[in-house]
Amino acid sequence: MKIIVLLLLAPFLWPFYLVVWCFQNPDKTKQAFGRVRESLRRHPGAWTWAVATLGLLIGIGNLFDAEPGGAAAGFAIVAGCMGVLWKLRRNTAAEIAAALSARADAQHLAYLRGDEWGTYGTRNRPAL
Secondary structure, three states, X not given: OHHHHHHXXXXXXXXXXXHHXXXXXXXXXXXXXXXXXXXXXXXXXXXXXXXXXXXXXXXHHHHHOOOHHHHHHHXXXXXXXXXXXXXXXXXXXXXXXXXXXXXXXXXXXXXXXXXOHHHHOOOOOOOO
16 A cells, blocks of 8 residues: 555655765765756756747646736747747757858868869868
């Protein structure tokens, strides 16, 4: 009976277990939070999609419960995440355009100096 109760309560008890674990293992807690922060820096798009999914679940759940304030908050989270994703996509496109422009400028300067790299775009072209 005890195992059944624990299995049924596990979805609700994990936050309490997490808090207890954090107080019992402060050094591991710092490492874990450091890993999460590093993951946030390396994969901002994936984390933003995860938060948007959570916001969508909150919005739909509150909409079905006839709670307009909660639904608005959930959909506001989704809208904010979509704005962040749009900004990330725009920044990525700008970085690609800047790299392409820099390469074109370098090839143009090489061509003006007489280097054929500026004409063909590669220094190691195969002999025909």
